[in-house]
Amino acid sequence: MRRTLPLVAVLAALALTSCGSSSGAATTSGSPASGGSSASSATTGAITVFAASSLKESFTAIGAAFEAVNPGTTVTFNFGASSTLATQITQKAPADVFASASQKTMDTVTTAGAATSSAVFAVNTMEIATPATPTVPVTSLADLAKPGVKVVICQKDVPCGAAAQQLFTQNNLTVTPVSEEVDVKAVLSKVVLGEADAGIVYVTDVKAAGAKVIGVAIPKDQNVTTKYPIAPITSSTNAATAKAFVDYVLSPAGQQVLAAAGFTSP
Amino acid sequence: MTRRDRSSAAPPWPVALPAALALLFLGLPLLALILKAPWGRLWSILTSATSLQALRLSLETASAATVLAFLVGVPLAWVLARADFPGRRLARALVTVPLVLPPVVGGIALLLAFGRRGIVGQYLDSCCGITLPFTTAGVVVAEAFVAMPFLVITVEGALRGLDTRFEDAAATLGASRLGVFRRVTLPLILPSLAAGGVLTFARALGEFGATITFAGNLPGVTQTLPLAVYVGLEGDPSEAVALSLVLLAVSVIVLVALRDKWLRTGAAS
Numbered sequence: 156m157r158r159t160l161p162l163v164a165v166l167a168a169l170a171l172t173s174c175g176s177s178s179g180a181a182t183t184s185g186s187p188a189s190g191g192s193s194a195s196s197a198t199t200g201a202i203t204v205f206a207a208s209s210l211k212e213s214f215t216a217i218g219a220a221f222e223a224v225n226p227g228t229t230v231t232f233n234f235g236a237s238s239t240l241a242t243q244i245t246q247k248a249p250a251d252v253f254a255s256a257s258q259k260t261m262d263t264v265t266t267a268g269a270a271t272s273s274a275v276f277a278v279n280t281m282e283i284a285t286p287a288t289p290t291v292p293v294t295s296l297a298d299l300a301k302p303g304v305k306v307v308i309c310q311k312d313v314p315c316g317a318a319a320q321q322l323f324t325q326n327n328l329t330v331t332p333v334s335e336e337v338d339v340k341a342v343l344s345k346v347v348l349g350e351a352d353a354g355i356v357y358v359t360d361v362k363a364a365g366a367k368v369i370g371v372a373i374p375k376d377q378n379v380t381t382k383y384p385i386a387p388i389t390s391s392t393n394a395a396t397a398k399a400f401v402d403y404v405l406s407p408a409g410q411q412v413l414a415a416a417g418f419t420s421p
Numbered sequence: 422m423t424r425r426d427r428s429s430a431a432p433p434w435p436v437a438l439p440a441a442l443a444l445l446f447l448g449l450p451l452l453a454l455i456l457k458a459p460w461g462r463l464w465s466i467l468t469s470a471t472s473l474q475a476l477r478l479s480l481e482t483a484s485a486a487t488v489l490a491f492l493v494g495v496p497l498a499w500v501l502a503r504a505d506f507p508g509r510r511l512a513r514a515l516v517t518v519p520l521v522l523p524p525v526v527g528g529i530a531l532l533l534a535f536g537r538r539g540i541v542g543q544y545l546d547s548c549c550g551i552t553l554p555f556t557t558a559g560v561v562v563a564e565a566f567v568a569m570p571f572l573v574i575t576v577e578g579a580l581r582g583l584d585t586r587f588e589d590a591a592a593t594l595g596a597s598r599l600g601v602f603r604r605v606t607l608p609l610i611l612p613s614l615a616a617g618g619v620l621t622f623a624r625a626l627g628e629f630g631a632t633i634t635f636a637g638n639l640p641g642v643t644q645t646l647p648l649a650v651y652v653g654l655e656g657d658p659s660e661a662v663a664l665s666l667v668l669l670a671v672s673v674i675v676l677v678a679l680r681d682k683w684l685r686t687g688a689a690s
Binding site: 236290 | 532536537538554555633636637638639640642643651652654655656658
């Protein structure tokens with residue numbers, strides 16, 4: 156009988172740790188400390204770039220290209236919802252560059268004094284993503300308001316969620332989503348798995364998903380555009396490389412990668 | 422009680438120092454949560470419509486998941502402890518997998534099994550129009566998947582440790598098998614049932630990864646307290662801290678309950 160005692164205690168401990176670790180891991184995922192031991196005047200050493208989820212494919216490519224033209228540099232990314240990243244940065248997370256999917260989120264970082272000036276480097280628009288083999292046909296924005304259509308959007312504090320709400324409001328649509336996901340990639344995955352009939356994502360996400368989803372274009376006069384600002388973080392221990400990365404994103408080489416991903420130039 | 426005498430000596434510093442560090446490491450984050458809590462706004466945050474909705478949904482789904490765990494988990498514990506069948510060791514291993522599996526992985530697995538396109542879910546959808554993702558029932562399923570093993574393992578341990586002579590005696594005196602179970606076995610394992618139930622409820626209440634992956638996040642339908650905490654962090658971080666305090670309080674209450682009541686009586690019986 157007594158042998159059950161420690162077992163129960165271990166299980167209790169397990170119960171508590173697993174509650175904590177699931178949410179903890181999600182909030183701080185992939186933000187290793189930037190190794191900023193290098194000289195501050197040269198473009199070398201490691202930097203950590205906090206970037207919006209929707210930039211995952213294009214920034215991964217830009218990072219590799221940047222490392223190739225600047226030997227000795229290492230770019231590590233922390234992709235997530237812009238709002239989550241902004242919170243992490245204002246809580247002094249070791250970021251060197253922040254690329255946001257909305258000016259509003261960037262403003263919270265500059266207001267907190269973590270960045271001084273930002274530059275818009277890309278513009279994105281929204282698109283409806285539907286499963287490759289649809290259960291319910293969705294061919295227009297108006298279809299999203301129909302009963303029985305399972306629509307998934309980002310939650311309202313995330314830029315893609317704010318854009319989705321704006322999209323519905325300006326087109327006088329009453330859409331009741333079945334879920335408000337934490338970032339745009341979570342919305343996309345629910346569509347890819349066929350659990351949702353439609354998701355409001357960026358044009359670039361539909362392009363990146365390839366054949367896994369079918370995009371339904373939103374006419375230009377009904378659509379919402381989002382500006383993406385980028386800024387070096389003032390507390391960066393490798394300010395020179397951080398600035399060089401920002402310059403590279405704004406350069407023709409960086410813009411070319413972004414254009415190929417479906418972004419339009421500012 | 423001889424154990425207490427042995428441990429009363431002061432520990433040598435090579436043990437005491439890392440031990441103190443470990444205690445600080447575990448305690449400081451919890452202390453920070455309490456120190457940084459928006460105490461002035463606490464009541465208004467906790468009684469806001471969103472918080473109450475999330476709290477109510479959490480209590481309802483965790484209770485439902487616990488009931489579900491009792492309905493099928495206790496029989497499973499009995500089978501694992503008493504019945505002899507091929508693959509019993511495999512079955513027991515299977516029960517412990519959700520304990521160590523990252524909950525997010527559990528959520529993906531649930532989607533692939535019970536999602537609208539899942540290996541079982543597609544038939545649930547076509548035959549009876551049942552879809553679990555994005556529903557409150559989906560939350561209960563996710564929580565039960567992650568939490569039920571706590572009940573099964575606790576109860577199975579109790580059944581194995583049970584002195585079978587009581588049951589044998591009852592059977593000899595003419596009690597039916599069901600009668601023995603109801604009148605003898607059940608009362609004997611009651612403390613373990615309670616302890617397992619509390620653990621299961623607590624784990625279900627804290628469930629995050631499997632829930633958000635399988636059931637999604639919608640206030641009033643699938644947004645439980647841990648999800649509200651995570652989402653709150655993006656909008657109003659102090660709201661997230663306030664809601665975290667509620668979950669911390671529940672954890673503490675559970676541990677106190679287990680230590681001072683059921684665990685002691687459980688050991689005594």
